[in-house]
Amino acid sequence: xxxxxxxxxxxxxxxxxxxxxxxxxxxxxxxxxxxxxxxxxxxxxxxxxxxxxxxxxxxxxxxxxxxxxxxxxxxxx
Numbered sequence: 903x904x905x906x907x908x909x910x911x912x913x914x915x916x917x918x919x920x921x922x923x924x925x926x927x928x929x930x931x932x933x934x935x936x937x938x939x940x941x942x943x944x945x946x947x948x949x950x951x952x953x954x955x956x957x958x959x960x961x962x963x964x965x966x967x968x969x970x971x972x973x974x975x976x977x978x979x
Contacts, residue, residue: 904948905948906968906970907947907969908946908947908966908967908969909944909945909966909968910930910931910952910956910964910967911941912941912963913965914938917964918938918963919933919939920960923958923959926955927949927952927955930949931952939959952966957977
């Protein structure tokens with residue numbers, strides 16, 4: 903797995919606030935005061951937990967992109 907930084911985005915209109923992502927990748931994601939997921943930082947270090955959080959989102963609201971190239975890394979459709 904590359905150590906290049908990634909950008910994590912959350913589609914607020916899709917997020918249902920299940921909390922699975924924040925429990926799976928607590929170093930990168932949290933539940934905001936509005937009850938929806940939010941990235942903790944503008945960029946993150948890639949990790950299996952972060953990939954899993956994006957992959958297991960029940961409404962596919964989370965995306966992980968390579969910070970330099972913009973390539974979608976997760977979820978993989």
